[in-house]
Amino acid sequence: MNLFEEVYERRKTRSIKWDLMEMIYEIEDASEILPLWVADMDFPAPPPVIDALKKRLEHPILGYTYIDDGCKRAIAHWQSKRNDWQVEEEEIMFQSGVIPAMAAILQVFTNPGDSVVVTPPVYPPFFSIPQNQGRKVLYSEMKETNGEYTLDYEDLEEKFKTATFFIFCHPHNPGGKVWKEDEMNEILRLAEKHDVLIISDEIHSDLVLKAHQHIPLAKLAGDQAHRIFTCIAPTKTFNLAGIQASMLIVTDPKKRLRLENHAAANGTGMMNAFAPVALQAAYEEGEAWLDELLEVLSSNMDYVIEKLGASIPSIKIAKPEATYLMWLDCRDLGLEESEIMKKLLHDGKVALEPGSKYGEPGTGFLRLNVACPRSMLEDGVERIIKALG
Numbered sequence: 193m194n195l196f197e198e199v200y201e202r203r204k205t206r207s208i209k210w211d212l213m214e215m216i217y218e219i220e221d222a223s224e225i226l227p228l229w230v231a232d233m234d235f236p237a238p239p240p241v242i243d244a245l246k247k248r249l250e251h252p253i254l255g256y257t258y259i260d261d262g263c264k265r266a267i268a269h270w271q272s273k274r275n276d277w278q279v280e281e282e283e284i285m286f287q288s289g290v291i292p293a294m295a296a297i298l299q300v301f302t303n304p305g306d307s308v309v310v311t312p313p314v315y316p317p318f319f320s321i322p323q324n325q326g327r328k329v330l331y332s333e334m335k336e337t338n339g340e341y342t343l344d345y346e347d348l349e350e351k352f353k354t355a356t357f358f359i360f361c362h363p364h365n366p367g368g369k370v371w372k373e374d375e376m377n378e379i380l381r382l383a384e385k386h387d388v389l390i391i392s393d394e395i396h397s398d399l400v401l402k403a404h405q406h407i408p409l410a411k412l413a414g415d416q417a418h419r420i421f422t423c424i425a426p427t428k429t430f431n432l433a434g435i436q437a438s439m440l441i442v443t444d445p446k447k448r449l450r451l452e453n454h455a456a457a458n459g460t461g462m463m464n465a466f467a468p469v470a471l472q473a474a475y476e477e478g479e480a481w482l483d484e485l486l487e488v489l490s491s492n493m494d495y496v497i498e499k500l501g502a503s504i505p506s507i508k509i510a511k512p513e514a515t516y517l518m519w520l521d522c523r524d525l526g527l528e529e530s531e532i533m534k535k536l537l538h539d540g541k542v543a544l545e546p547g548s549k550y551g552e553p554g555t556g557f558l559r560l561n562v563a564c565p566r567s568m569l570e571d572g573v574e575r576i577i578k579a580l581g
């Protein structure tokens with residue numbers, strides 16, 4: 193059976209997606225519920241990654257582990273090949289995740305009360321992390337037309353006037369948008385004009401569907417690259433979230449030093465024994481798997497548009513340009529979000545994410561994760577139709 197067709201039993205594997213639904217959705221029994229929510233995939237990681245991890249376990253001692261130059265070379269080579277972006281090995285720093293990296297950056301380069309701009313609907317930690325650190329969050333809502341999101345530059349500039357940081361989701365989760373060169377040039381122009389630093393979260397950048405191309409913001413930025421902190425990771429790309437590994441690309445050596453000092457002061461920046469093994473194998477030997485995955489994702493998205501779109505025409509579905517997340521516009525269903533969630537969980541027995549989680553402008557939308565075998569997705573779509581059709 194094809195790697196992307198086999199259905200694995202994931203319950204009782206300490207999976208947040210499968211084993212924590214009672215807590216997350218506040219329901220008594222989730223044993224019948226199909227989870228199509230949090231962003232990990234129901235596909236096995238690339239075989240060369242699993243082989244490398246097995247080989248590592250042939251040695252039974254799991255002591256302190258460092259990240260060697262082989263990892264850095266693999267990352268730089270990957271960026272050069274996939275995105276034509278030349279990253280110097282010395283510019284690469286490591287963290288256990290993009291969110292911990294983001295938290296560290298904000299801690300080092302902002303003070304309580306400083307303002308951070310985000311563009312909802314957007315991945316919730318973009319606003320919860322700065323909020324939890326006592327920073328002020330400025331929301332510049334994106335405009336949505338027929339499923340496509342664009343920035344409101346006038347509003348963005350207004351917010352940039354008093355902001356220290358902008359957190360950019362590139363590609364965009366949950367909108368699935370791959371940002372274009374002219375849009376990013378405008379962001380860079382405004383950031384330079386108002387001296388705003390940028391976290392460019394590019395964790396989804398390998399998951400760009402054919403016909404689209406990811407352009408790293410720092411690659412485009414030229415002499416403005418010094419104001420950008422790029423976050424990337426092998427974890428979304430190769431379904432390794434539990435491995436906990438991410439990279440930060442920081443071109444400005446002074447900023448790197450400040451982050452290194454922060455890591456030393458907080459005892460962070462180390463990786464577990466498995467992360468560098470998985471990371472290197474993924475970047476060196478995972479490309480064929482990824483290219484196949486992208487085909488499967490694209491075809492799964494087409495299926496959802498065809499089947500769900502035809503069965504419930506009032507749900508508007510645009511095909512994402514990237515990610516494996518679909519953003520279903522349910523505003524014409526005429527139902528409150530709480531009612532929609534109740535119907536999905538109780539009538540359909542399927543768990544999607546409520547759009548309001550992504551900020552107020554997400555209300556009326558649902559986020560659907562399509563990274564699963566087709567048979568599971570078909571089951572999921574039937575459940576959605578049963579609940580909302």
Ligand SMILES: Cc1ncc(COP(=O)(O)O)c(C=O)c1O
Pocket residue numbers: 231288289290291292315361365393395396425427433437438
């Ligand atoms: C835009 C974005 N950034 C970061 C993360 C999480 O990153 P990590 O697990 O490396 O902290 C996600 C996970 O869904 C995401 O969508």
